[in-house]
Every structure is written in C-alpha cells, then in structure tokens.
Amino acid sequence: MELHSTQLGEFDLIQRFFKKQSEAMLAKNPGSVSLGIGDDCALLKTEPNHEIAITSDMLVEGRHFFADTKPEYLGWKALAVNLSDLAAMGAQPIGFTLAIALPKADAAWLEAFSKGLFSIANTHACPLIGGDTTAGPLNICITAFGAIPVNKSIQRSGALAGDDIWVSGIVGDARLTLAALRHEITLPQNDLEIIQERMHEPKPRVELGIALRSAATSAIDVSDGLLGDLKHILKQSNKDAEVWLDQIPKSTTLLKQSKELQNRFAAAGGDDYELCFTAPTSKRDVIKQIGQDLKLPLTRIGTVKPRQNDSLNIALKHDDGELSPDQVNTMLQSFDHFA
Amino acid sequence: MELHSTQLGEFDLIQRFFKKQSEAMLAKNPGSVSLGIGDDCALLKTEPNHEIAITSDMLVEGRHFFADTKPEYLGWKALAVNLSDLAAMGAQPIGFTLAIALPKADAAWLEAFSKGLFSIANTHACPLIGGDTTAGPLNICITAFGAIPVNKSIQRSGALAGDDIWVSGIVGDARLTLAALRHEITLPQNDLEIIQERMHEPKPRVELGIALRSAATSAIDVSDGLLGDLKHILKQSNKDAEVWLDQIPKSTTLLKQSKELQNRFAAAGGDDYELCFTAPTSKRDVIKQIGQDLKLPLTRIGTVKPRQNDSLNIALKHDDGELSPDQVNTMLQSFDHFA
Numbered sequence: 001m002e003l004h005s006t007q008l009g010e011f012d013l014i015q016r017f018f019k020k021q022s023e024a025m026l027a028k029n030p031g032s033v034s035l036g037i038g039d040d041c042a043l044l045k046t047e048p049n050h051e052i053a054i055t056s057d058m059l060v061e062g063r064h065f066f067a068d069t070k071p072e073y074l075g076w077k078a079l080a081v082n083l084s085d086l087a088a089m090g091a092q093p094i095g096f097t098l099a100i101a102l103p104k105a106d107a108a109w110l111e112a113f114s115k116g117l118f119s120i121a122n123t124h125a126c127p128l129i130g131g132d133t134t135a136g137p138l139n140i141c142i143t144a145f146g147a148i149p150v151n152k153s154i155q156r157s158g159a160l161a162g163d164d165i166w167v168s169g170i171v172g173d174a175r176l177t178l179a180a181l182r183h184e185i186t187l188p189q190n191d192l193e194i195i196q197e198r199m200h201e202p203k204p205r206v207e208l209g210i211a212l213r214s215a216a217t218s219a220i221d222v223s224d225g226l227l228g229d230l231k232h233i234l235k236q237s238n239k240d241a242e243v244w245l246d247q248i249p250k251s252t253t254l255l256k257q258s259k260e261l262q263n264r265f266a267a268a269g270g271d272d273y274e275l276c277f278t279a280p281t282s283k284r285d286v287i288k289q290i291g292q293d294l295k296l297p298l299t300r301i302g303t304v305k306p307r308q309n310d311s312l313n314i315a316l317k318h319d320d321g322e323l324s325p326d327q328v329n330t331m332l333q334s335f336d337h338f339a
Numbered sequence: 340m341e342l343h344s345t346q347l348g349e350f351d352l353i354q355r356f357f358k359k360q361s362e363a364m365l366a367k368n369p370g371s372v373s374l375g376i377g378d379d380c381a382l383l384k385t386e387p388n389h390e391i392a393i394t395s396d397m398l399v400e401g402r403h404f405f406a407d408t409k410p411e412y413l414g415w416k417a418l419a420v421n422l423s424d425l426a427a428m429g430a431q432p433i434g435f436t437l438a439i440a441l442p443k444a445d446a447a448w449l450e451a452f453s454k455g456l457f458s459i460a461n462t463h464a465c466p467l468i469g470g471d472t473t474a475g476p477l478n479i480c481i482t483a484f485g486a487i488p489v490n491k492s493i494q495r496s497g498a499l500a501g502d503d504i505w506v507s508g509i510v511g512d513a514r515l516t517l518a519a520l521r522h523e524i525t526l527p528q529n530d531l532e533i534i535q536e537r538m539h540e541p542k543p544r545v546e547l548g549i550a551l552r553s554a555a556t557s558a559i560d561v562s563d564g565l566l567g568d569l570k571h572i573l574k575q576s577n578k579d580a581e582v583w584l585d586q587i588p589k590s591t592t593l594l595k596q597s598k599e600l601q602n603r604f605a606a607a608g609g610d611d612y613e614l615c616f617t618a619p620t621s622k623r624d625v626i627k628q629i630g631q632d633l634k635l636p637l638t639r640i641g642t643v644k645p646r647q648n649d650s651l652n653i654a655l656k657h658d659d660g661e662l663s664p665d666q667v668n669t670m671l672q673s674f675d676h677f678a
Contacts, residue, residue, distance in 0.1 A: 034390055036577070040427035041392035041485070041497050051373055052391060053380035056482060058438035060475030088379035099480045100395035130392065132480075135400030141438045141471075141480035143395060146380070163607065174536050221379060236377065249591060 017114040018098070018128060025118075025127040032094040032130055032147060042129035044095060046147055052094075053146040054087035055155065061138045064165035066181070071109045073200040074140065075116030080202045081223065082144035083124055084273040088221040090154045091146025093126035099143075101136030116201075117179075124206055129290035154209065154277070158217040159237035163278040165302035166216075166287065168205050170249045171226050172262065173198035175269025185261070191253045202273035208298075211290045212277060219277035227314060227331060230276055234304070234312050237278075244300035245318040263318075270330050278304055356453040357437070357467060364457075371486060372468055381468035383434060384488055392430035392485040392492065396420050399524040400477045410448045412539040413479065414455030419541045420562065421483035421613040422463055424550035425558040429493045430485025432465035438482075440475030455540075460639070461673035463545055491552045493616070498557040498576035502617040505555075505626065507544050509588045510565050511601070512537035514608025524600070530592045541612035547637075550629045551616060558616035564607035566653060566670060569615055573643075573651050576617075582606075582641035584657040600633040602657075607670050619644055 026036050028149060035043035046052055058100050059078050060069055079096060079118060098117070102109075121127060127146070177199040180187040207220075211217060220229045226248065228265050234241055248266045279287055284300075291298035305315075316323040316331065323331070358376050365375050367533055374382035380574060380630055398417050418435060425432050437456070441448075458468060464484070486622040519526040542561075551558060559568045564585065573580055587605045596603060618626055623639075631638035644654075654672065655662040662670070 034489075035492070036495065040424040040558075041394045041430065041492075043392055043428075043487075043492060045390045045489065046385060048387065051382045051384045053382055054436060054468050054482075054484070055380045056436040056438045056480075058440055058471045058473055058475075058478070060440050060473050060478075063473055065474055085379040089382075091380065097393060097395040097482055099395045101399050101478060129548075131395050132397045134399050134400055134402055136395050136397075136478065137476040139397070139399075139475065139478045139480075141395075141397060141478075143393075143436055143438075143482040145393070148382075150373075150384065151372070153380075153382060155374065170620055209522060219379075246607060321442045 004166050012037040017110045021114065021118045022128040025122065031125065031127070032192055033127060033328055036127065036129050042095070042097070044129070049150050050147045051153065053086055053089045053091035053148055053336045055082050056141065056143040057081050057085070058139065058141040069113040072116035075113040076120050078140045078142050079117055079120050079144070080204050081125065082142045083120070083204035083206055084202070084221040084223065086144055086146035087204050087206045087225040088219045088275055089148060089185060090152060090209045090213040090219070091148040092210060093144060093146050093206060094148065094272045095127050095129040096121070096142050096144040097139040098128055100133040101134050101139040102133070103135070103138055117233065144298055152213045154212060154216050156220055156233045157231050158219050159239050159278040159304045160280070161239060161306040162250055163192060163217055163280055163304040164274070164284065164300045165230065165241060165243065165278055166227060166275045166298055166299055167222070167249065167276045167301050167306060168208055168296055170251050170297070170299060171222060171272040171274055172254045172266035173251050174202070174271035175265040176254050177266070178255070178271070184188070185257070191256070195251060195253050199271060203297070204273055205275045206254060207294055208290065208296060210274055211294065212275070215283045215286050215290065216279045217317060218278040219275055222272040222274045223275050225270040226271070226272070226276060227267045231297070231312060231314070233276070233278065234314070236249050237304070238307050240305040240313040241302055241330065242315040242317060243314055247299060247301045249297060249299045343650040346362065356449045359451065360457045360463040361387060361467040364461065370376055370462060370464065370466070370474060370527050372466060375466065375468050376443040381434070381436070382606060383468070383484060386490050388484045390489055390492065392487055393482065393598055394421050394424035395482040396424070397478065398484055399482040411451040411455035414452040415459050415540045417479045417481070418456055418459050418465070419543050419612060420461070421481045421640055422465065422543035423541070423543055423560040424563065425485035426543050426545045427485055427493065427558045427614055428485065428487060429548045429552040429558070431549060432463045432469040432483060432485050432540070435460070435464050436479050437467055437470040438480040439470070440473050440478040442460050442474070442477055466571045480566070493548065493551060493555050493558040495559055495572045496575040498572050498578050498617040498643045499619065500578060500643055500645040502556055502619055503623065503639045504557055504569065504580060504582065504643060505560070505618055505637055506565060506588065506634055507547055507613045507637055508641050509590050509636070510611040510613055511593045511605035512590050512609050513610035515593050515596070516605070517610070524596070528667065532591060534592050538610060541610070544614045544635070546633055547629065547635060551632050552616070554622045554625050554629065555616040555618045561611040561613045561615050562609060563610070564609040565615060566606045567609070569653065570651060572615070572617065573653070576643070577646050579644040579646050579652045580641055580645055581654040581656060586638060586640045588636060588638045603670060634660040
C-alpha cells in the first residue's frame with residue numbers, strides 16, 4: 001500500500017493533492033498515527049483499553065452519485081458516510097485510507113475532490129494515512145478508523161423494551177433533493193438551494209455519537225432510510241417498535257409537500273446520515289441536554305416494544321390512526337434512495 | 340458499513356458467500372476481533388504495547404487482472420497482495436475488510452471468488468470483519484490489518500551503509516507468466532503450468548516478515564519490480580546500493596530464457612510478492628537460520644552504500660562487469676508488469 005500511481009504517470013499529482021495535505025495534518029496533530037503515507041503500511045496505536053472501530057464504504061458513479069456531481073461534494077461525502085458509521089458506534093475518528101480508481105489524471109478534478117475531502121477531514125481531525133490509486137472506472141473506497149474505550153461502543157443489539165426511539169436533526173431532505181434532481185417532483189430553485197446541502201455535504205454526527213456512549217442502548221446511522229435502519233436495530237435486538245410518523249422531524253421545505261411524500265421521504269428516503277438511537281426513558285433529560293450542548297435537535301419518535309412473534313413488527317402511528325400492515329410494508333419496501 | 344447490498348437484491352448471496360464464512364472463522368478464533376460483520380463498524384482490539392498496521396489495495400479489471408481470470412484466483416490474490424504489505428512491516432494479520440463492486444449478482448462467480456478469498460484468509464487466520472457491496476464495474480478493494488509490537492515494525496527508512504540486501508524466494512516468474520499469456524514470448528505449456536501459480540496465487544511472506552522483526556533494518560514487498568521497490572528503500576533511507584544481477588534468484592524456467600530477459604523479468608518484472616530487505620552483515624547466520632526454518636530460500640543480492648550525491652544510484656554488477664548508467668536507467672524504467 002501507498003499512494004503510488006506509476007500506472008498513471010501522475011505521481012506528482014497524487015503527491016500534490018493528497019500526501020502533502022496528509023503530512024500537514026499529521027504535523028499539526030499526529031494523534032493515534034505512528035506512521036502515515038509512504039511505507040508498506042500505516043501504523044495506528046490506541047490508548048490503553050481502547051478498541052479500533054473500522055468501517056468501509058465504496059462509492060460508484062451512477063449508483064451513489066451522478067456523473068456530473070461536483071468533485072468537491074464527492075470528496076466530502078465519501079469521507080462523511082464513513083464518519084457517520086463511526087459516529088453510530090460512538091467512536092472518535094483517528095484516520096482513514098483512500099483507494100481510488102480514476103478514468104484519467106485530471107488535475108482540476110483531483111484538486112476539487114481533495115478540497116472537499118480534506119475539508120471534512122480537517123473538521124474532524126481525521127488524517128489520510130494511506131491508500132491506493134489506480135486507473136479504472138471512477139470508484140472511491142474509503143476505510144475509516146475510530147477509537148473507543150473498550151465496552152463503550154454503541155451496538156445495534158442493545159435496544160430494550162420500553163426504550164425511547166430517537167432521531168437526530170431532520171430527515172428526508174436528501175431524498176427530496178434527489179427527487180428534484182431526478183425531476184420526480186418540481187421544487188422552487190430557492191427551496192432546492194436550501195436543502196441540497198443535505199444530499200451533497202451531509203454532516204456526520206460524530207460529537208453526538210461520542211456523547212451518547214453512556215446514554216444510548218443502541219444506535220445506527222440513517223443511510224438506507226429511517227425505518228429500514230431502525231429495522232436493523234430491532235432485528236439484532238430481537239424487539240418490535242411503535243413509531244409516530246408525525247413526530248419524525250422534517251424540514252419546512254419537506255413539510256410543504258404532500259403528507260404521503262413527507263412520510264415516505266422522511267421515514268424511508270435514506271442518505272440522511274443522522275443517528276437513530278434508543279435509550280431508556282430515564283435518560284430523557286441527559287439526551288435533551290446533549291442536544292442543547294450540540295445545538296442539534298434530538299427528537300423522540302417512538303418506543304421499543306417486546307417482540308410479539310417471529311416476524312419483526314413496526315406499528316406506524318399517525319395523528320389520525322395507524323397504517324395498515326400493507327401500508328407499513330409498502331413504506332418499508334420503498335427503499336429507493338440514490339445510494 | 341456492513342455487507343449489505345439492497346441495491347442488488349442479493350443480500351442472501353452475500354450472506355451465503357461472505358458472512359457465514361466470516362462467522363465460522365471468528366467462532367473458531369476471534370483473535371483481535373471484538374465485533375465482526377453486522378454493525379455500523381467492526382471492532383479490533385490490540386494487545387498492550389501493540390500497534391495496528393493498515394494497508395489498502397484496489398484491483399481493477401483490465402489493469403490488475405485479465406477479464407477472464409478465474410474468480411478463485413482473484414479472491415486469493417486480492418487478499419494476498421495486502422497480506423504481502425503486512426509481511427513487509429513484520430505485522431501479524433488480524434483481519435480485513437472487503438469492498439467490492441460487481442456488474443451483476445452471479446452466484447457461481449461469488450462462490451469461486453469467496454473460495455479463493457477464504458482459502459488464503461484461513462491459511463493466515465485472517466478473518467473478514469466487514470466491508471461493502473455495490474453494483475458497478477468490477478472493482479475489489481481490500482483493507483487489511485495486522486498487529487505488531489510498538490517499535491518492532493520494519494520500515495523502509497532503516498537501511499544502513501554496509502547492510503546486505505536480501506530477497507526471499509525467486510523473482511521473475513509472475514512477469515514470465517504474463518509475457519506468455521500476452522504472447523510476448525512462447526513458453527512450453529508444461530513450463531507455464533509450473534510457474535503460473537506465481538502470478539495467480541502468490542504466497543505472501545507473512546512468517547518471514549514476523550521473523551525478520553529483530554534482524555532486518557528495512558523491508559519492502561516486491562510488487563512493482565525488485566529494483567524499483569529497492570529504490571523506495573534507498574530513497575527513504577538516503578542510501579545508494581550495489582546489486583549483483585547474476586545473484587538474483589530465478590527459477591529454472593526463467594533461466595532457460597535469454598540473459599537479457601532473465602535480468603529484466605527478475606530485476607524489474609514485478610508482481611512477485613517476495614520480500615526485499617536489508618540487514619547488517621552480523622545477522623547473516625540468523626537470517627540463514629530463518630530461511631532454513633521456513634524452508635524458504637533467502638539470497639544476498641547486494642550491498643547498501645553511502646549516498647554519493649543528490650541522485651540515488653544503484654550500480655548493477657554482473658559476472659562480466661557492470662551495466663552502464665543508461666542500461667541501469669532502461670532497466671529501472673522497464674516497469675511494465677500487469678499491475
């Protein structure tokens with residue numbers, strides 16, 4: 001491993017856009033990194049009684065992003081989605097590797113991509129520590145590392161009957177942006193400009209994840225859609241749930257849409273990179289305080305229930321009643337976000 | 340992160356080929372893995388006073404392998420090239436993530452790929468701990484993790500003037516296989532069958548790397564070509580070298596070729612995944628013993644020299660004299676292996 005690219009004859013480019021910025025970050029604060037780019041491996045060391053959390057995501061053109069997406073957004077998002085996974089475990093980011101296949105050596109593209117990438121890397125003091133570069137159809141694979149005290153990680157399997165179900169921030173705007181870009185709906189340009197950041201530059205809830213280590217019983221990041229991701233928690237915790245659709249936090253822009261679309265985009269749109277988590281009712285005040293400290297809305301949207309039978313059940317309530325099982329299934333299967 | 344693939348609707352396939360085998364490996368020996376596939380992140384813990392070595396390689400069709408390469412070979416090689424990087428640092432493999440883009444869900448392909456992948460994973464007790472799956476042009480990105488006591492890693496920057504230069508095994512056969520498959524040369528089918536394993540199923544020198552922790556001053560794995568990789572050591576150690584071309588270990592099959600081709604393929608062919616390392620002359624007996632214990636030839640091929648001037652210099656000696664600077668440059672630039 002190393003950021004080499006003899007194949008492309010663009011070693012200087014890679015040096016310019018990645019290695020120097022990596023070294024600049026490490027010079028300021030090496031953190032857990034004993035050895036960065038330039039050897040066969042990078043080296044990370046952890047504090048005593050800490051574990052390393054590891055997550056890997058691969059982004060492919062046409063599947064995770066449009067071909068004309070600004071490379072600066074791509075750089076941001078490729079790392080953001082990984083930091084969001086670290087956040088869901090309560091891990092503190094300590095570094096990442098980048099493996100990237102590029103159709104051609106394009107200085108302007110690399111410069112913009114690295115600008116977005118290092119912007120979020122610097123925000124979270126998470127340096128690039130190694131990787132690989134090759135020619136090929138555009139493919140971005142980031143593996144990110146976080147540190148967490150032993151037995152403090154928040155896992156999907158810990159939800160208890162009676163726990164509150166919470167979600168951070170607001171959900172649905174990434175899917176609403178996608179709908180507008182795909183011309184599935186028409187959105188005033190002004191509205192689109194307000195919400196599109198949610199799709200292009202999601203903010204991983206790293207500080208929230210760390211703050212929740214002692215409060216949450218389980219957590220997941222919302223990438224596939226709120227209810228779909230909640231299902232992962234319920235499945236691994238062997239629980240059911242009741243969710244209040246009208247309580248799911250939505251933007252004023254989304255609230256202008258039809259009720260059906262509001263619920264579908266917020267509950268099953270995906271690409272939100274908020275945290276969905278469970279916590280005992282005794283922690284409500286603690287969690288409210290965390291939200292105030294982080295200036296991040298944290299909203300209770302339901303309750304964990306004991307498992308009734310073999311098949312997982314989420315009861316979807318709204319102000320006028322409850323969705324039928326068929327309606328619930330339709331919503332749970334409506335996974336159709338970009339990624 | 341997780342091995343999900345809602346996009347492909349092939350969750351069952353992924354489960355069948357990857358998750359079950361990962362769980363089976365972890366059930367036998369969890370090693371450093373506190374949490375495997377199935378949550379937002381995997382968790383690794385290290386022994387006290389150990390670091391984690393990290394390496395990442397991306398393999399792309401048409402660049403790193405032919406489109407008709409057997410998927411079983413691909414699975415083997417994708418992990419092998421990463422374990423080879425761990426070996427070059429002296430790290431003990433502890434796990435890996437796999438991110439893979441597939442053009443389509445193909446059960447037979449996945450079964451064969453996973454067979455090769457888990458074959459080498461089991462050989463080195465290195466379990467799959469997480470990853471990502473998506474639709475897209477075939478792309479395989481593995482990130483591998485190893486454990487190593489603090490201050491025991493073998494780095495590229497440690498070579499000292501007067502050190503011996505060593506290489507493990509034999510080099511050149513992967514390039515010879517490629518030449519035959521590309522019809523650059525004609526090789527008897529029998530010869531090809533003997534050597535082609537070197538290209539398809541390289542054996543990362545993991546045990547050697549660990550054994551060398553206390554003997555070698557620097558090491559690198561031979562992926563780009565022996566001399567090119569040695570150059571990385573010399574550059575980072577700020578040294579020159581003298582290398583004896585006729586001492587570079589070659590197979591009997593390669594020795595049937597012209598002297599020019601022998602030297603070029605062995606010294607600059609690449610894709611060998613042997614270790615090139617330096618060690619003080621006082622360690623010769625220790626190193627010979629390591630070679631005997633591992634039943635792996637270890638050959639002295641040169642000497643590290645003090646840096647003479649700003650530009651790095653490798654003097655290439657052979658039994659009849661020394662290559663001219665032009666001839667050396669030609670050989671060093673002859674990097675043309677498949678990867």
